[in-house]
Amino acid sequence: MTTMPIFRKRAPWIVAGLVSALVIACTPYQPMGFSGGVDDLQLNDTTSRIIAKGNAYSSSERVWDFVLLRASQIAISRGYKGFVIVGETDQSSTHQYTTTQEKTAMVTGAQNTTGFITYTTPSTHTMIKPGHAIIVTLVQEGGMDARMINATLAPRYGARPMALPAAPEAPVPKPLAE
Numbered sequence: 001m002t003t004m005p006i007f008r009k010r011a012p013w014i015v016a017g018l019v020s021a022l023v024i025a026c027t028p029y030q031p032m033g034f035s036g037g038v039d040d041l042q043l044n045d046t047t048s049r050i051i052a053k054g055n056a057y058s059s060s061e062r063v064w065d066f067v068l069l070r071a072s073q074i075a076i077s078r079g080y081k082g083f084v085i086v087g088e089t090d091q092s093s094t095h096q097y098t099t100t101q102e103k104t105a106m107v108t109g110a111q112n113t114t115g116f117i118t119y120t121t122p123s124t125h126t127m128i129k130p131g132h133a134i135i136v137t138l139v140q141e142g143g144m145d146a147r148m149i150n151a152t153l154a155p156r157y158g159a160r161p162m163a164l165p166a167a168p169e170a171p172v173p174k175p176l177a178e
Helices: 001-024 060-077 145-158
Strands: 037-044 047-053 080-090 093-108 114-129 132-139
Touching: 037 060, 047 060, 060 080, 060 132, 060 145
Parallel strands: none
Antiparallel strands: 037 047, 047 132, 080 132, 093 114
16 A cells, blocks of 8 residues: 555654644743733832743743743843742642543454444543742842843743843043132
C-alpha cells in the first residue's frame, strides 16, 4: 500500500506541528484575559499586588516568571532598583471533565461464530491551571534586583527589556557675581 511511505515522509512535519501547537497554546505574557495573563493593583506608593494565571498548557514556573517580570517592570518604571515579596498565595485551579469513548470488539465464539460487542468507557481528565499572587514592596537597597530579573525574563517572554529611568540632572549652580 502506498499510504505508509507518504505517512513516513510527513511524520516529522506532523510532529513539528503538534509541538508548535503546544508551545503556542501556553499563556503568553499579556494583560489578564480569557486564557490567563498578568494583572496588578497599586496598593500604595511602594506596594503592589500582582496576579498571574496560566491555562492548562502553562507551567507553574512560567506563571511565577510572569509575576516576577511584572514586579521588575513596576519597580523600574517607578525608579526603584528592586523589590521584596512580602506575601504570596497560590491561585491555581483544578478542573475535571469526563469524556466517553465508544469501543467495538469482535468476539469469536464456539463453532467459529463471530459477533460484535459495543461498549462505552468513561475517561476523566484533570486540568491544572497555575496561578500565583504576590504582594511586593519596592526598595532602593536589597531585595530582588529588578534590572537583572527584567533583563533575563523580558526577552524570554517577548516583552521589551526596561532600563532604570535616568536620574534627574542636578541643577548647575549659577556663577557668583563678583
